[in-house]
Amino acid sequence: MAKSRTLAKTAAPTAAPIAQEPEKFVCVHGHFYQPPRENPWLETVEVQDSAAPYHDWNERITAECYAPNGASRITDVENKIIRIMNNYARMSYNFGPTLLSWLNDKAPRAYRMILDADKASRQRYSGHGSAIAQVYNHIIMPLASKRDALTQIRWGIADFEHRFGRKPEGMWLAETAANRSVLDLMAQEGIKFTILAPNQCARVRRIAGSGPDTNAAPLAKESDDNDGWIGTPDATVNPTHPYLIRLDEGRSIAVFFYDGPNSRAIAFEGLLNSGEDFGRRLLAGFRPTTPEDTEKAQISHVATDGESYGHHHRHGEMALSYAMHWLEDEHHAKLTNYGEFLSKFPPQWEAEIVEDTSWSCAHGVERWRSDCGCNSGGKPDWNQQWRGPLREALDYLRDCTAPLAEKLSSSLFKDLWAARDAYIQVILDRSPASVNAFFAEHATHELTEAERITALELLELERHTQLMYTSCGWFFDEVSGIETVQVIAYAGRVLQLSTKLFGEPGVALETGFLNILAKGISNVPEIGDGSEVYRRYVTNMKIGLEQVGAHYAISSIFRSYPEQGQLFCFDVHRESHEVFTSGRGRVAIGRALVDSRITEEAEDICFAVLHLGDQNLSAAVKRYDSSNAEEVEAFKTAATEVAHAMRRANLAEVIRIIDKIFGEMGYSLISLFADEQHRIVQTILTQTLTEMEDSLRKIYEDHASLLDFLTETGMAPPPALEVAANYAINSSMRRALEAETFDAEAIEALLTHAQSEHITFNAQQLGYTAGQRMKRAMVRLEASAAGDPTANGALSNAVLIAETLCKFPFEVNIWQAQNIWNDLLRRSDKNYWTEDWKEGFKKLGEAMNIKVDQLVVEEGVSAF
Numbered sequence: 133m134a135k136s137r138t139l140a141k142t143a144a145p146t147a148a149p150i151a152q153e154p155e156k157f158v159c160v161h162g163h164f165y166q167p168p169r170e171n172p173w174l175e176t177v178e179v180q181d182s183a184a185p186y187h188d189w190n191e192r193i194t195a196e197c198y199a200p201n202g203a204s205r206i207t208d209v210e211n212k213i214i215r216i217m218n219n220y221a222r223m224s225y226n227f228g229p230t231l232l233s234w235l236n237d238k239a240p241r242a243y244r245m246i247l248d249a250d251k252a253s254r255q256r257y258s259g260h261g262s263a264i265a266q267v268y269n270h271i272i273m274p275l276a277s278k279r280d281a282l283t284q285i286r287w288g289i290a291d292f293e294h295r296f297g298r299k300p301e302g303m304w305l306a307e308t309a310a311n312r313s314v315l316d317l318m319a320q321e322g323i324k325f326t327i328l329a330p331n332q333c334a335r336v337r338r339i340a341g342s343g344p345d346t347n348a349a350p351l352a353k354e355s356d357d358n359d360g361w362i363g364t365p366d367a368t369v370n371p372t373h374p375y376l377i378r379l380d381e382g383r384s385i386a387v388f389f390y391d392g393p394n395s396r397a398i399a400f401e402g403l404l405n406s407g408e409d410f411g412r413r414l415l416a417g418f419r420p421t422t423p424e425d426t427e428k429a430q431i432s433h434v435a436t437d438g439e440s441y442g443h444h445h446r447h448g449e450m451a452l453s454y455a456m457h458w459l460e461d462e463h464h465a466k467l468t469n470y471g472e473f474l475s476k477f478p479p480q481w482e483a484e485i486v487e488d489t490s491w492s493c494a495h496g497v498e499r500w501r502s503d504c505g506c507n508s509g510g511k512p513d514w515n516q517q518w519r520g521p522l523r524e525a526l527d528y529l530r531d532c533t534a535p536l537a538e539k540l541s542s543s544l545f546k547d548l549w550a551a552r553d554a555y556i557q558v559i560l561d562r563s564p565a566s567v568n569a570f571f572a573e574h575a576t577h578e579l580t581e582a583e584r585i586t587a588l589e590l591l592e593l594e595r596h597t598q599l600m601y602t603s604c605g606w607f608f609d610e611v612s613g614i615e616t617v618q619v620i621a622y623a624g625r626v627l628q629l630s631t632k633l634f635g636e637p638g639v640a641l642e643t644g645f646l647n648i649l650a651k652g653i654s655n656v657p658e659i660g661d662g663s664e665v666y667r668r669y670v671t672n673m674k675i676g677l678e679q680v681g682a683h684y685a686i687s688s689i690f691r692s693y694p695e696q697g698q699l700f701c702f703d704v705h706r707e708s709h710e711v712f713t714s715g716r717g718r719v720a721i722g723r724a725l726v727d728s729r730i731t732e733e734a735e736d737i738c739f740a741v742l743h744l745g746d747q748n749l750s751a752a753v754k755r756y757d758s759s760n761a762e763e764v765e766a767f768k769t770a771a772t773e774v775a776h777a778m779r780r781a782n783l784a785e786v787i788r789i790i791d792k793i794f795g796e797m798g799y800s801l802i803s804l805f806a807d808e809q810h811r812i813v814q815t816i817l818t819q820t821l822t823e824m825e826d827s828l829r830k831i832y833e834d835h836a837s838l839l840d841f842l843t844e845t846g847m848a849p850p851p852a853l854e855v856a857a858n859y860a861i862n863s864s865m866r867r868a869l870e871a872e873t874f875d876a877e878a879i880e881a882l883l884t885h886a887q888s889e890h891i892t893f894n895a896q897q898l899g900y901t902a903g904q905r906m907k908r909a910m911v912r913l914e915a916s917a918a919g920d921p922t923a924n925g926a927l928s929n930a931v932l933i934a935e936t937l938c939k940f941p942f943e944v945n946i947w948q949a950q951n952i953w954n955d956l957l958r959r960s961d962k963n964y965w966t967e968d969w970k971e972g973f974k975k976l977g978e979a980m981n982i983k984v985d986q987l988v989v990e991e992g993v994s995a996f
Contacts, residue, residue, distance in 0.1 A: 156465040158414050162438030165228035167604035167615055172625040173675045178806035194239045197442035202245025203951045204453035209928040212983035216954050220249030222456045226266045226304040250296050260471030264302035265292040271601040272500045273314040273711040274488045277883045280628050285321050287556040294560050301471040306603050309490040309497050317381040325386040327435050327492035330369040334484045335361045342480035366855035372419050375483035386474055390435040391417045399436045404445040407454025429477045507609045509874045518611040518652030525648040526901055530597050532641055536634045544587045545574050588731040592943040593629040596622045611652050612659045617669045624670040677726045677735040682753045682799040685739035685985030687808050689720050703727050709738035712778035716745040723756055723963045738767055739741050740790045746816055749801050764768035829860040861891045869901045876936045902937050903945040909933050910952040927972045934979035950980050
């Protein structure tokens, strides 16, 4: 017996199980978002000079990031394009709904690439689209009221369904800010997963029944009193698999905690300088396997602002496309998206999150309500104590308007808050049919015209109470920064509507709001505090229909409007318009009906505008009652008298007549909205600038031989002559690029002169202008390429321009032109492609830096 016991003790141990190598998947998530920049009264993004040469920052970032990711380039060692691919179709992404709305209106080609990518990704990833939804206008959800949080989720889902034609599986939380309550609301609305930062995980444990074999070693030291929970500081979170978060009433949601170090390397450590380095870093995200691992697959995934790919890091989109191409084609790992991976490999672990945390604030969500120390770092001596008062002021406005809105809505809506949640359908489609369908479902009865206006204004008030919480208002350093001014402007729109809708209680709100905002002290001494920000930047933004009429009246001096036209979010119907001229002076007098497409509010106006040349302009506008016979007659008489006075060149009499009818001429060019003001001032300046250019060009031409002599002898030209030469050559080049007929010889002559005389080109301006000229040529080719007799001429012209631009000593952005070439290559209607056409089209591609033969092989297109 003893021997037997000894043998038993020394018997060979059971062999440890061999860990099976899991499948390897890679997912790159991009959070594409820009803060709303629309003027709250005009519903449009106005010109932003800091984004020049682009109209605004949305347009600039679209050119640098959103559009390039839809047609990203892979190049060879000679920097020739060998592949053009839609990054969105291979990665995971979300776009802010407000940004998508802008892209739909202003950048439809890029918008279409984003939607098409989701369809393509469904084919690649087992029916799971790569696009996920986002809470509507990027508010910090843990700081929102439950009602607002629910609206944000519902609006985000509805917007997604409207654009992508399917229900979203996942949803992005602004700044990944989360708590258990928010996750539960998302789960209630059918959201299956979200993405969080590793520091947001509190603890994890295996889901019962999915643990390792009993012979395997224990996962970690576990005490008996914690039910298997393992505390997980972010350094120990395993991002290679999803986690289940158990919620109320049996609900749950999956969470992917992204790889923190790798994500930081993308955003801040220059990882996008090399596509292959990026790919290798993603492979480094996989964890070594151990016998106790039961997961059949691992996912290496990162999440960053999508703007990293092209805007923050130039050509970052190319690094991304190369990394995905390298991973996939070299069989290092399979690309996937979160929906597919979750479907194939459900969570075997559950987790609990740290309440009220985010990805960009080490203090949870304090960045959006206190001076926690997180800032952009540009001004280390500044503080952000204004953040608390700003949130307090907005909460005050929200909480004070809610009961007033409920009381007013009782005769209009069956349920105000249900109507607000459904109002997203009107925001997405403001057609009469859409608005009528909305009222048919939510109104208590068939509303009168006045009741419809009140109901829509009430819902607009509610929309702006959402927009005013956009997170960007707190993110940066100063209460007078443009992002903070934007959210205060949304509050200004709420206050304006409150005054109109609620009477005296609404009027009183402004005082309370400003008193709280005044507690937010600015870092800029001349600003003072948040209340001064409101008075200085927001008060003058507020407009009514009369101001829209003034804009229409003034701009009608400089442009011809149709009888029925649109002006931002307003419709303008011209009733009458006459212009009288005397020398440099002009007078316009007329009537128009202005109505809002947002609230259906309408107003008849009459106007008179006196322009004495250049910026010397005055205008008068007032309401007009066409049912008042006396008022109608007075206006007709005034128009007749103005015509007589202008014929006699009696401007003093014109002014007297206008003052008599309108009281005063209280509007000027300053009254124009920013875009039109810029356009008209530019029109006024054009003549002056043309005269200056002609003078400088003449000076240059008169002394060109002297400049040549000085260059030959190595002597430096006098500064004044050098300035004239630089200005003349640059302006001549700009004019040549903008000319209707492209003169390649003239442009090449200018290039030669510039080189010989050491002229410095304005690379940014001319590069942009040249790129736009190439785009116009390609648009013309695209329009005529379906067999139009002019197609050969359009092709020859495009080749000539492309070959000429190749000679420029600076970079010309012909990205859009290359895309059109690529689109034409893939068109199915190529029956008209003769051998000569094919040869010319191939020549065009090569002139635009495309390695045509290899691109065809890469993409499987047999055009040649």
